[in-house]
Amino acid sequence: METDAVLMMMLSLGLIWGGFFYTLRLAIKKEQLKQQLNKHEKIS
């Protein structure tokens, strides 16, 4: 593969797949946080 193609592949995969996994990870974290808060609310 040519260097330009390799760079472009890394850039587009990084941006699009990276964007997807970043936003998904953020959602997972927020859901965990919400669950913890719910537990605390129930206990208190």
Place this chain on the structure above:
Amino acid sequence: MEQKEYFSSRWALLLAALGMAIGTGNIWRFPRIVAQNGGAVFLIPWVIFLFLWSIPLLITELSIGKSTRLGPVGAFGKLIGKKYCWMGGFVGFCTMAIMFYYSVVMGWCVKYFFAAIAGDLNNINGLEFWNKFSAGQFQPILFHFIAISIGAIILFKGVVKGLERANKILIPSLVALIIIGALRALTLDGAASGLNFLFNPEWKQLLNHQVWLNALTQSAWSTGAGWGLLLTYGVYMKKREDIVLNSFITGFGNNSASLLVGIMIFPAVFALAPQMNVVAEEIISEVGPANTGMAFIWIPVLFSKFSGGQFFTAIFFLALSFAALSSLLAMIEMVTRILMDIGLSRQKSIVMVWFTGFLLGIPSAISLSFFGNQDWAWGIGLMVSGFLFASAVKIYGAKNFREKIINQLGNDINIGKWYEIVIKYIIPIEFAVLIIWWFWQSISWSKNWWNPFDTYSLGTCLFQWLIVIIVFLIFNKKIYRKIFRTDN
């Protein structure tokens, strides 16, 4: 009105949203459009328009659905006033018209999947096989019936027991199938040349306006933004559910799936085409009858050239069938929701959608010319739908909409002021440019551009849209009264 259901969790909503967005356009259209528009360079405007068209509209739809708890027709009326039900009517009709022929497309995918399993696609002439299948009217109708029946039966059970359960199987399986296909494609001799073509940027193409316009069109069609589908799923969101982050995940997820498909298709075609003495670029770019070119004509032929080809052809068409079904489910649910809003039960609504969907899909199943006409008129109609969503927000007040409807309790992240600028100015400009471009192209294709009965004419678009708009304008008040049970 019947008690509404809610998605059991955020993940159920996300799977449904991803299922809605990831359709045949990702597998079938994306590789062709990339190949025709300068390879990697196309990805730049495609990503830009994800932020300047798709994601803002996905956010808009989810917010309207969640806040109004009504399908498109009622939602527009409730959000911006009783004068505007017709706008939701156009959005709903446009997507319903697509549903009629989309079920036919899913039928083709199912037919090819079974043909692959039976070994009927081994060593065939792709075009001959396609022509024989599409010319015989019985099979396209039968498989169209099978497709719409599968969708209706799933949704008959409701959102949680039907839609949710189906998407829990469909989406992970779809991703797994594409990954298996991509891994096999990447291990073929000569696969690197396909990746090289996909990712090698022809920078001068960035100055080509067609690349930008095709990227905008692909982004609008592929993500399902402006179709009224995510609005419908928004109806079933829990009160404290996030809007903004979920819309971003849906947009990124859709584009990620397209790229993954690219990584499967390009290496496979570039590795196998030389064995057939054909040019890989031409195969991927080929439009073919009813845009079937690469997927239905060439994939069966190419995949039969390597060991395990029959298995991978079956995997390809199963993935295509799953992608089509997850999007068809969203379309059937949208029409069902509209009928439920006027007071029908889910069961009654589904049966009506099933029956009319089958009946009105038949012309597309038996005539590729009619199919092409509907794809043209309502495909472009989706741009109008997107514009109508942006207009609704403008009428409501973009600032108010962002602050009172989108940035609500339960959001993981809030949307900034850039949303207002995109909705108020950028989307209307994009819409105007796109519609002028498409119409200008249609005028250059045919001398009969004014003829409403010409398959790909400007006349046919305007004629069909106008009929729908006029009918909804005439019955606007009646529809409003029916949905909101008022005498005013």
